[in-house]
Amino acid sequence: YLGIRIIMNEIYEHNAGLASVRNFYEKYRNYILVLTAISIIAVSSFIILNQLSKVNNEKAAKIYNDWIAQEIETEEGQMLSDQLFNELVDSYKNTGYTKVALLNQASSYARLGELTKSLELFKLLIDITDGIGGNDLFNKIARVNAARLLYVDKNYDSALQMLEKYSSSSSPIIHELSGDILNKQEKNQLAKEQYLLAKEQYSDEMSISIVAMKISNLSL
Numbered sequence: 001y002l003g004i005r006i007i008m009n010e011i012y013e014h015n016a017g018l019a020s021v022r023n024f025y026e027k028y029r030n031y032i033l034v035l036t037a038i039s040i041i042a043v044s045s046f047i048i049l050n051q052l053s054k055v056n057n058e059k060a061a062k063i064y065n066d067w068i069a070q071e072i073e074t075e076e077g078q079m080l081s082d083q084l085f086n087e088l089v090d091s092y093k094n095t096g097y098t099k100v101a102l103l104n105q106a107s108s109y110a111r112l113g114e115l116t117k118s119l120e121l122f123k124l125l126i127d128i129t130d131g132i133g134g135n136d137l138f139n140k141i142a143r144v145n146a147a148r149l150l151y152v153d154k155n156y157d158s159a160l161q162m163l164e165k166y167s168s169s170s171s172p173i174i175h176e177l178s179g180d181i182l183n184k185q186e187k188n189q190l191a192k193e194q195y196l197l198a199k200e201q202y203s204d205e206m207s208i209s210i211v212a213m214k215i216s217n218l219s220l
Contacts, residue, residue, distance in 0.1 A: 060092035064101055093128055099138045102128070106145065115149050122146040126162075140166055140174075147177055156181050172201035176211055188218045 063084055070081040085105060088098050106121035122142045129139040143162045150159035159181050166174050179194035192215055199211045 060095040060097040064097040119149045172198040
């Protein structure tokens, strides 16, 4: 008899538990359905985006490899190179291949003295790599190079604005370049402060000596 009572109690408690769950579901059914739908959509979106990203990277890799393989000495080769580069930038701008291509092409224009084209590509790379989900490394490299081009063009205010995002970073290159720009603006005390930061952060003797020379040449 005792065994039957125990079994009956367990059945009762089980049924009571099911009733509680059922009541909870009925009471909050709409919320549960909405949360379930959101979860399914989120998981599905994550899977789809990952798959698209993989596909885009594969396509971008092929275009990038075709682009760097082009012989640009001929007119036809240069035309095809330009088409591949534009396709990479227009269709796959968020891939790593496009970032590398932009950096390479902008640097190539700078070496050839085509500074306006170089600056345009560095600015495009900045836009692509800025903000949430961007890429700090490419962004910093692009900003430093853009600032140098603006410095050469004597556009000192814009050059400083390019570096402003990383003005408090521990990058001696940025501090030294900021010092150079401020020096040209005859803001010598501010230039000295930037040079001193650069001097503290450089580890090689050559760079330290160059910055020390720049400090000694300031008219304070």
